[in-house]
Amino acid sequence: MVAVGGNALTRPEQLGSAEEIAANAAAMAGALADLVRSGRQLAVVHGNGPQVGNLALQQDALAATVPAQPLHQLSAMTQGQLGGVLARAIDAECGAGTAVGLVTHVLVDAADPAFAHPTKPIGPFLDRREAEQLARERGWQVVEDAGRGWRRVVPSPRPIGIVELAAVRTLLAAGAVVLAAGGGGIAVSAGPDGRLTALDAVIDKDLAAAALATAVRAEELYLLTGVDCVHLDHGTPRQRPVHRLDVEEAARLLAAGQFPPGSMGPKITAALAFLRDGGHRAIITSAGLLRDTADGLPGAGTCIERSPVPMANLA
Structure with a gap:
């Protein structure tokens, strides 16, 4: 199981254009392909912090013309976006049809304390004045992030289950490189009748990768970051x-x-x-x-x- 950060697909100094994301995905796919060619069975979880935050800004900017979608919908959108880009990049290295992106729902507890205390940074880095203005206008919570600027923060509950686990196992057994739980997955809670309700949150992709790795009985978990x-x-x-x-x-x-x-x-x-x-x-x-x-x-x-x-x- 390999966890790839959203910052690896949109680097901090980049704007997040389609061309930038595709180039970054191609570089990442080269590293992932090395594992595939070595005979390893591979699943990949990617982050989406920069991308889902940017998409939220776009949604809010045109909310008077086109209704803005809730955060859980934006999570699904970025799963498809980044999963598709990564799948094409891996296929370019390993052959068409090697990689399969699976839009994944991840179970969380609706009573998780994280919903009352948002901590997950998303979107671009902003200066303090701009961040505080957006917070007032849109009801956001913002914090200083790692000394690089201010960012919006959203709830990040702990993952407790993978809804599409059976499908992930089937795809792995078929020999596919499976891209699952992208962005940490779409956060959902289960009601007494088993019906799922989507929740506005961004699950930490490393914790989602650990949960998925455990569920598929992976032997190794690789958490990729910007340092060696x-x-x-x-x-x-x-x-x-x-x-x-x-x-x-x-x-x-x-x-x-x-x-x-x-x-x-x-x-x-x-x-x-x-x-x-x-x-x-x-x-x-x-x-x-x-x-x-x-x-x-x-x-x-x-x-x-x-x-x-x-x-x-x-x-």
Whole structure:
């Protein structure tokens, strides 16, 4: 299971044009194709934070002419958009029909506290004045994000189930590269009669990938990010890479604040959830080092495993 960030498809310095997204998807597909050609069975979850936020801005800008759609509909739209782009890019590398995009609904608890405390940044970075103006005009909540500007935040409940799980398993068994739970999936809750209700939220794609990986009994979870590996004391003079961790040490470092919620924290949390539910290993790395980390090249990426690792590997 590979989780690809939405920022990898629309980079922070980009506007998010179709051409930019397609070029970024082509670069990502090259890394994914290396795994396919090595004989691995592959499923992919992608993020959609920049894209769903941009789409919301477009919707609101023309709301007086065309009714704006709710957030759960925008999540479905970006699943189709990005899933299609990635599928075509993977097919270009591995042959037509290799990849299949599946619009996926993900179960959450309607009473999840996340609905009262939005934390998931979406859309472009804004200056404070513009962000606060949009918040007043549209009823948004906005926060400063990683020192790079202000962004809208929306609820991000924890995933508790994959609605289309049987279809994902069938496609994997048929040999397809499956793109599922895009953008974390469309958040839905189940009523007493089993009927699903869509909810306005954006599920964290790393947590969705961990849930899906557990459900399909994947052995490995790859969480791709903009850095080659995890660092301890990030942004300080003591910053140093860490290439191997066990579950206990990763959990201790997370609790100690080494991995902030706005950056590496969700990836460590997702990795721990996957491993505690039976996964073999979780790897955090960049797309450029994906194949090297998959092959166990020393010093490539950060590998978190259930079995203890020597403390010397933390240096």
